[in-house]
Amino acid sequence: MTLPERSQSYWIASTPETSYEALDGDLAVDIAVLGGGIVGVTAAYLLKQHGLRVALVEARRIVTGVTGHTTAKLTSLHGLKYSQIVSQFDRERARLYADANEGAIRFVAAVVQEQGIDCDLHRMPAFTYTREAGELDRIHAEVEAAREAGLEASFVTETTLPYEVAGAVRVENQAIFHPRKYLLGLARLVDGDGSRVFEHTTARDVREGRPCVVTTDHGRIRADHVIVATHYPFLDRGLYFARLEPMRSYALGIRVAEPPPQGMFISTGEDFQSVRPHPENGGWLVIVGGVQHMTGRSSVPTMQHYRAVEAFAREAFTVESIDYRWSTQDNRTIDGIPYVGTYTPASPHLFTATGFDGWGMSNGTAAAMILADLILKRHNRWAAAYDPARVGQLTKVGQVLRYGASNVDHLVRDRISQAAPLEVSDLAPGEGRVGKVGGETLAVSRAADGALHAVAPACAHQGCLVTWNEAEQSWDCPCHGSRYAADGTLLHGPATKGLERRPLVE
């Protein structure tokens, strides 16, 4: 066994656990921010800086969601994004996107300096590369589009990667950082003086009004404005369920014999590879990543995805050890630009930010800046480009239906009666299956220590049939990406409660 037995993110392993209390009863504040990832923590920080009383409400522990499992490249170069934006929209939209992301990087660097947050921030270039000569046209097009968007981009054939590339886009003066060190520092500045951070508090509903009322599992919060920063927006409005695709991806933290490449790298294509170094105790950890599939829809057992990333790492580097493995998911939008703004065109006090497509460090920071400006009634030049109701979004009915239709196959109503009988004693340690046990369809898994867990197989969000993710030992929903631990505990929304446990004796 060369991969670590259990999935654990380096960012979480290398920082202390937080211990904010849960909400206890009702509360009134100016702003309720739901979700303690990069969007929520940054927005809460910005709004408190402007003298508002903020409640930051997190279902689990802050910065343990997607932001706790990212690869944390803080860059405006996002694969071949500028060519995509120019082809979907125009050059002006690409300029706004670049400007928002550059603005976000400058913002993080300035806050780190002003607040004295030690978060391993280092400037370095970012690269999108290809090893295939046939892909070079796309690289050249991206250099052109990125330059026109205002980035300091160039075409190069030399990189510090330990293998040859056919060509790459290089953008100067981007950054790496430790997202938890940074955001735990910001959260400390949020908590106090009338503002609070609450953990282990799940938002279940929001009624928009004057004031808005957030219902949580520990009390109600009244607030003038509410930001839903829960990664996947959990409220059933605004057609988000039809226009977001949650995509899972995999990372390893490795030590290598050679000097690590100095830069952030991503290859073109769906089967991309990602590399970036991180300084640690005078040495370097190299974070390599890759593979993408819709959450809950892996065509092979999920450990194979880690093995594919491992195979790439071993081919590329002299690997001394693989110290960490982790995976997470991000939402893809229809046109590649995140949705940031009012939740629906008719909800002036309710906001959201989602759909970062694997690029939420800078986009998530820019999102928080946009939302703070919208709430403070200040002009924001990026807001229209990120508006969830931008032209084309709600009218792209064909595409919306395509996303929705692909979910129908997974609906439990269609599948539950077809489940095959399950012989529980056949389950090996680490294995999970959905099947009929004594006439009832259950999701049953066996832990490494042999213990059995049985839970209801229908996602608590919209009733789709969950699938087993062996690498993370979780039940994942193929419709909208909700995830649950083997014992049914909720790990990831849009669901707001777990899967019911079912008694089972062997």
Ligand SMILES: Cc1cc2nc3c(=O)[nH]c(=O)nc-3n(C[C@H](O)[C@H](O)[C@H](O)COP(=O)(O)OP(=O)(O)OC[C@H]3O[C@@H](n4cnc5c(N)ncnc54)[C@H](O)[C@@H]3O)c2cc1C
């Ligand atoms: C493998 C991978 C690598 C990536 N690497 C990069 C990278 O190198 N650079 C980059 O820019 N981006 C990267 N991204 C994307 C980036 O990590 C995400 O876009 C970003 O972290 C999303 O932040 P968030 O605040 O929206 O979500 P989160 O960090 O998930 O925060 C949302 C929080 O809301 C909480 N929550 C959920 N529901 C509720 C509820 N009902 N009530 C209360 N709280 C709730 C969750 O527990 C969670 O803590 C990567 C993504 C993946 C999948």
